Amino acid sequence: MAEAITDCFASRLLRWYAQHGRHDLPWQQPRSLYRCWVSEIMLQQTQVATVIPYFDNFMRAFPDIGSLARASQDEVMRHWAGLGYYSRARNLHRAAQMIVERHDGRFPEDYDNVLALPGIGPSTAGAILAQVLGQRHAILDGNVKRVLARYHMVEGWPGQSAVHKQLWQLAETHTPLEQVADYTQAIMDLGATLCTRSRPACDACPVHTDCRAFHAGSVAAFPGKKPKKALPVRQTRLLLIRNPQGEYLLEKRPPSGIWGGLWSLPELAMEQPVVDSVRQNWQLKVSHYSDRPAFRHTFSHFHLDITPCLVACTSDTVSAQTVVDDSDRFQWHGDLSTLGLAAPVSKVLKLHG
Numbered sequence: 001m002a003e004a005i006t007d008c009f010a011s012r013l014l015r016w017y018a019q020h021g022r023h024d025l026p027w028q029q030p031r032s033l034y035r036c037w038v039s040e041i042m043l044q045q046t047q048v049a050t051v052i053p054y055f056d057n058f059m060r061a062f063p064d065i066g067s068l069a070r071a072s073q074d075e076v077m078r079h080w081a082g083l084g085y086y087s088r089a090r091n092l093h094r095a096a097q098m099i100v101e102r103h104d105g106r107f108p109e110d111y112d113n114v115l116a117l118p119g120i121g122p123s124t125a126g127a128i129l130a131q132v133l134g135q136r137h138a139i140l141d142g143n144v145k146r147v148l149a150r151y152h153m154v155e156g157w158p159g160q161s162a163v164h165k166q167l168w169q170l171a172e173t174h175t176p177l178e179q180v181a182d183y184t185q186a187i188m189d190l191g192a193t194l195c196t197r198s199r200p201a202c203d204a205c206p207v208h209t210d211c212r213a214f215h216a217g218s219v220a221a222f223p224g225k226k227p228k229k230a231l232p233v234r235q236t237r238l239l240l241i242r243n244p245q246g247e248y249l250l251e252k253r254p255p256s257g258i259w260g261g262l263w264s265l266p267e268l269a270m271e272q273p274v275v276d277s278v279r280q281n282w283q284l285k286v287s288h289y290s291d292r293p294a295f296r297h298t299f300s301h302f303h304l305d306i307t308p309c310l311v312a313c314t315s316d317t318v319s320a321q322t323v324v325d326d327s328d329r330f331q332w333h334g335d336l337s338t339l340g341l342a343a344p345v346s347k348v349l350k351l352h353g
């Protein structure tokens, strides 16, 4: 019985995919392990339409694993700036260097070796090897979770481990023995184009005849929602400190944490006095400053209310690229076009720079 259903689900999906699936995404032609890997990482938290220009741009800058491994972290971050979830870019860069060191620059073809690379979990490893090499591995990205939770009416939020485990088992059961590459793309496409988060097109769906949530009229209830928690609100000032040469003082953020590895404007807690803090922190004399209207930037786990603060300083000892402290963390920059900047920082510079 189980096998008949499995055949049925996969074969209907494959027939639908042949006719309606997406066959011309940039990472599908030409298809390679490297291109598929980069696309899978970009697609982890981001929609296809947003990813496409970033992917094309990234491939022009880093056409192969070697060029990505040799690039500086700044270059990689600059090509990622705006996509968000920056740990993905840092992991991609580190993984490229590991592939050069451990695998002679060739993307591994063995599941365990792929899984050992930073930033690659079981679903991503499976997706890469299934799509490019046709190896039989199940995948369980957000789209697949949604399809399977609805099709089988799996109760609960997929972030809970018991629910996640149940979905994995179903994903493995449905993965066919043949045509795995097409099936993998098909189930992702079904989730992205028909079985969408809101207003799914069930009437056009190839598996609606036995989709349990569809028949129960309760599609909107699946997958179960994450238990709600109000996001905390934090506040900060972003300082646009400008020297008489018209350069801005920028801070290279530490590798982990928000905006990790990107350039940012220096932050100052709202309760800190601006003039004294700028003098103490960077030995700069402020001629005048003014706060501008705050705006909200929302991260997955908190809201950040950002107040841009324009600070003019009078110092005759500074010049381009002057290192303001010993660690290289703070630097003056006049040309910001080549730097990887956090998205809210770009916004502040565009509005007030």
Ligand code: SF4
Binding pocket: 147, 150, 151, 194, 195, 196, 200, 201, 202, 203, 205, 206, 207, 208, 211, 212, 213, 214, 219
């Ligand atoms: S019938 Fe509707 S809910 Fe069920 S899998 Fe298809 S699109 Fe999703």
